[in-house]
Amino acid sequence: MLPSPIPTTTLTVQPSPPPSPAPREHGDGGGLGLLLILAVAIYAIGYAISIHLHPLRTCRACNGTGLQRGGIFTGSMRICHRCGGTRRETRPGARTPDRRHR
Numbered sequence: 001m002l003p004s005p006i007p008t009t010t011l012t013v014q015p016s017p018p019p020s021p022a023p024r025e026h027g028d029g030g031g032l033g034l035l036l037i038l039a040v041a042i043y044a045i046g047y048a049i050s051i052h053l054h055p056l057r058t059c060r061a062c063n064g065t066g067l068q069r070g071g072i073f074t075g076s077m078r079i080c081h082r083c084g085g086t087r088r089e090t091r092p093g094a095r096t097p098d099r100r101h102r
């Protein structure tokens with residue numbers, strides 16, 4: 001076999017590598033995690049309040065029209081199955097607005 005010397009064009013035109021930065025002291029990542037948990041908790045509380053005040057939102061399947069148009073015959077339409085034509089849907093996590101007698 002011929003020892004075909006593959007021209008390795010490894011032009012390592014690297015400037016002198018910067019000196020390694022100061023090693024971060026890892027192992028104490030509790031500060032960021034705590035902050036994240038706090039942010040999630042605040043978001044959850046805000047979401048819960050929002051859900052309580054506004055349990056409904058615009059139906060995303062029909063964009064609040066209550067109808068879904070046909071794909072081929074654009075003039076055709078049907079009642080949105082998701083919202084049943086009410087043009088609104090219950091937000092995730094919210095209780096159903098219809099309060100039946102218990």
Ligand SMILES: [Zn+2]
Nearest residue numbers: 059062080083
């Ligand atoms: Zn809908």
